[in-house]
Structures are given as C-alpha cells and as structure tokens.
Amino acid sequence: MLTVASTASLRVYVSEWENGRRPISARYAKILRSLLGITDDELHGKADALSAPISADGYEELISRIDSARSVSLTMVKTFMDQTELFRTMDRQLGAASLVDQVTGHLATLEDALTFAVLPETRRPVALALAGAATMAAWQALDVGAVERAWRHYELGKRAAQEANEPMYLAHATAEQAYVLCDAGRTSVAVQLVRDAQRVGGKAMSPRLKAWLYAAEAEICARAGMPDDCRRALESAMRYLPPGDEARDADMLSIFLNEGHLSRWRGSALALIGDDEAVSSLYDALDSADPTFIRASAGLRCDLAQAHMSRGEYDQAHDHLRQARLVANRTGSVRYRRLIEQLTQQL
Template sequence: MDKGLRAIRVARGWSQDRLVFEMRRFAEQRLLDIASSASLKVYISEWENGRRPLTDRYAGILRPLFGVTDDELRGEAKPQLQQADGYEDLLTRIDAAGSLSASMVQTFLDQTELLRTMDRQMGAAGLVDQMGAHLARMEEALTFAVLPSARRPIATALAGASTLAAWQALDAGSVERAWRRYELAKKAAQDADSPLYLAHAMGEQAFVLHDAGRSQLAVELVRDAQQTQSDRQSLRLRAWLAAAEAELCAGAGMLDDARRAIERATSLLPHDGQTRDPDMVSIFLNTDHLTRWRGNVLAKVGDGSAMDDLYVSLSTTDESFVRAKSGLHCDLSQAHMARGEFEEARSHLQQARLLANRTGSVRYRRRIELLTGRL
C-alpha cells in the first residue's frame, strides 16, 4: 500500500505513533471499539507493507480521519469512465444530457444543499466520497450537454458544488484537491456565464494561497475577484468579497487595508433580512455573520473592540454552524491573548479544540496549535 496509506500519512507529516493516537481519539469520540494502541501500530505497519488487508471497518475510520477517498486510501487507480463506443453511444449520452430536466438540475442543487448542511454540522472529512460522486455526476452531464441552454443550468449547479467541495477539501487538509476543485468551479462558472460564482470561487481560492504562506498573492487574487464584472455582482457578494479581503489583509499584516475593507463590507451588506441571494446560494452573509467576521478581522489586527463583536456573535450564532463556532472561540482566544488575559484565552482555546475535533477540521486544528504555542 505504498501509494495509499503510507503516502497519505507521510504527506500529512504524521508518524505511525501519531496515526495510532488519532485513530484512538477518533474512535473514542464516536464510541467505536477498536484494537489497542500496540495492536494498531502493528496493523498500520502491516497495512502499509501489504502484509495485512485493510478491512472496511478500519478504512471507515481512516477515510474521514484523512479526508480521502477509498481508492486513494487503498492506493488503487481511480476507475475511468467507460469510453464511448462509436457514434451510437456518444449520441445516447448527448441526448440524455440534452433532455436533462429542470427537476434533475434541482435534484443536483438539493443534494449540494444537503452536503452543505452535513458539512457545517459534522465536518468535511467524512463526505469526501459522497462529494466526489456528486461532482462526477454533474461533470458527466455537462460533458455531453451541447447547447448553452442545456449547459448553463448544469454548469451553475456544478460551480456551486465544486466551490463547496473545494472548501471541504481545504478544511480536511487536502490542499491540492482544494485547488483543483476551485479551478473546476471557475471553469464551470465561466461556462454558466456567472460572474457571481466565478468571483466567489476566486475569493475562496485566495485562502488556499494565504494558508500556503503567499498572503500578498492571496490579497491580489481576492481584489481581482472584486473586479470580475463587478457591475453584475450582487451587493451581498460584494460585501462577502470585501470581508474576505479584510481577513486576508489582516493575515498579510496590512492592518489599515484590513480595517478599510471590513468597513466597506459593512456599508455594502444589504439590510434586507435575508441570509442568501436567490441567485447566489453558495454564501451565507447577514448582519450576524458579518459581526462575527468583523470580530475575526479586528482580533487579528489587535483591535480591542473585537471582543464586543465576538461575544455578540458567540451568543447569536446558529448552533448548526459548528465549525464556525470553533473559529469564534479561536478569535476570542486571540483577542484575550492580546489583552494579556491568558486564562480566558486557554478556556476558549479548549472549546475551539473540542469543536474542531468534532468536525475533524484540520485547518482549525492547525490554527489551534499555533495559538497554543503562544500561551
């Protein structure tokens, strides 16, 4: 299994002992009965050297733990789509794609929404296979759709789903998959002639660059996103992009730019009582969400007023946004640290860790480790 489990473990930077620890913790959180630490270490060595077959039981732990598919875990080549056998098969596929009904496209959108809900409550790592299959079905339909009237609705659905899949991959620590899925989202958005989905994909993709240490390039990308047919962008999307710019500027040490961007986001956000735009359902942004985001930015620039925004957000955030609450506790920990209130900082960091473990968020675990090192 050289190309499977071992390669994934090494890419994550985990020793076999670390993997044993993570497997035990994963099982304990879910009340699963697994082998002892000593036995697991033997199993891992034997799985990686091909001396013991990886059972479905343990694969079911390792897949969500690493955020990978079953094929990737087992080191098997991904199955290829069956090749069209002559014109008859090709035309059958084209006819099927051309006759795809509006109800089928709505089914794609409904499935994306279900996966979005599961993601924010339970985390992304366990959804890799489901999301991969979901994207593959839409890509297949789009590949054989000929006329723009047939392609646009499928491409719009694919753009939204791909952006979600990319963010899930980033949260699970699968950086290259995240990048590729953002590229897929951008191409689908262009096929759909949707500047909204294109700008959103660019804005989220900037966070991959930021996490990789290219903060200045990330800021440039999110600023380019704001110029992408800006006259066709909704006010909510423009506010979202401005808030994203603020967070990225804060991370790049561009403190004045960060403050200006978050103020611009506040002025742009429509006060219509809505959370999402009907033609742009991939983002959630209302006054409560922006208050949380503002607190995040102000905490990162060392502004003492961050505390008020963050505590307001903590009391109003929907309980289903589990990962977002983990981020809130990280922000509060950082804000308390800036004020020298280390006991309060530790308390919030502990809450953040519990929620990050619950969702399996590699991205937030990394942030928690960095903050822990400052206490």
C-alpha cells in the same frame, strides 16, 4: 524488422496477459497499443482489455451519452442543486470529513452531465449547478487538509461559472481560492486575488456578495499585516451589507452573510491586527451565532482566543481554545486543528 514469438507461444502469452500471470513487455505493449487502438494506461490498467471486442468506432457510445445528457431537464438540475444544499447543511453541522465520497460522486455526476451536454440551454444550468457544487467541495477539501484537491475544485468551479456566464459565482470561487494561498503563506498574492475577484464580479454582484468579498479582503489583509487596508475593507463590507436577519440571496446560495456573520468576521479580522474592539465584536457574534453552524463555532472560539491573547488574557484564551478543540475534533476539521495548535504554542 521486429521479431515476435511463434503463433503457439503468442497464444500462451495472450492467455497469461489476460489472467495477469505475465507482465506485458515494452516490445509487445508497443504492438498491442497500435493493434487495439488503446492507450498505455488502458493496456496495463484493464485486465480484460485484450479479450474485449474493440468496436470500429465509439460513436454509438458517444451518442448514448449525449442522449442521456439531453434528458437532464431543469427539474433534474434543481435536484442537483438541492443535493448540493443538503451537503452544505451536513457539512456545517457534521463536518466535511464524513462527506468526501458522497461529494466526489456528486461532482463526477455533474461533470459528466456537462461534458456530454450539447446545446447552451442545457449546458448553462448544469454548469451553474457544477459551479456551486465545486466551490462547496473545494472549501470542504481545504477543511480536511486536502489542499491540492481544494485548488483543483476551485479551478473547476471557476471554469463552470465561466461556462454558465455567472460572474457572481466566478467572483465567489476566485475569492475563496485566495484562502488556499493565504493558508500556504502567500498572503500578498492572496490579497491580489481577492481584489481581482471583486473586479471579476463587476456590476453583476449583489450588495450581499459585495459585502462578503470586502469582508474576505479584510481578513486576508489582516493576515497579510495590512491593518489600514483591513479597516477600509471592513467599512466597505458594512456599507454594502443589506439590513435584516436574512443571510442569503435567492440567486447566490453559496454564501451566508448577515449582520451576525459580519460581526464575527469583523472581530476575527480585528483580532488578527490586535485591535481592542475585537473582543466585544466577537462576543456579540457568539451571543447571536446560528446554532446550526457547528464547525464555524470552532473558528469563532479561535478568534476569541486570539483576541484575548493580544490583551494578555491567557486564561480566557486557553478556555476558548479548549472548546474550539472539542468542536474541531468532533467535525474532523484539520484546518481548525492546525490553527488551534498554532495558537496553543503561543500561550
């Protein structure tokens, strides 16, 4: 038999529990969880848990949420995607550090809409919007050094892409997730993952996405010390890239890739494997760089520093690292600051 205090004492205890003046012991927590039908976290985490009326069931609240999710029309989904695009633009110009709270709230809204959406015609467009937003948020988290959050966002993006039945978005999220492994020093596994992303995309991929995936593979192979694989992947990227200045596909807004971007990517990969062609490729990219990609310019300067260092041109490398550091500090990029320090130690 479980012994409890008298009725008078219990009244005092309840008052003190409600006001936070007395901790709830394990013995009474067990009783209250069963009595109130709440979890231990809810019991200890909400000051009003004991005084709030407990409904017999949660159907009224559930139906309210479902009805709200049903009102998420295609127009509202477009608003979500427009907001993602705004955050993407702000990120590349101002950096991710200033957007953490806004992007977190954006993801929470999309997750909530998907959780309570019932029918496929509502779920799929919301899931697609979530896939794009989660992948963007993951890259931003990686940039500010929140590695575990980046990994979790990529997993969320992959699940959302599967829900939306969008293999292009699934392939993109999978390939970007390989960079988390690469930055963590697991380059061999990263190579496997980026190649698996190409398999996942299959025949559904656009030529631009294929080129993007091969370029990603080339960079990761370079970081894994696989120069021949790197060069083969670069050749494939150049073969698939559509001609012209256009950098995006209408049905794949998550990636940017045209000849200028690929020139920079090629130079970056070649610099990592010590190829002399890297310098000319990177300076071509610098001349044609989109001025709105401010944070990316730090990466381009790091690539140029790497390329000059491989040729023993340390003064030029030092100058590019100085300029890269200014941009990285301005945008709050932890990832680029770390790279800059690694390269600086090699000078």
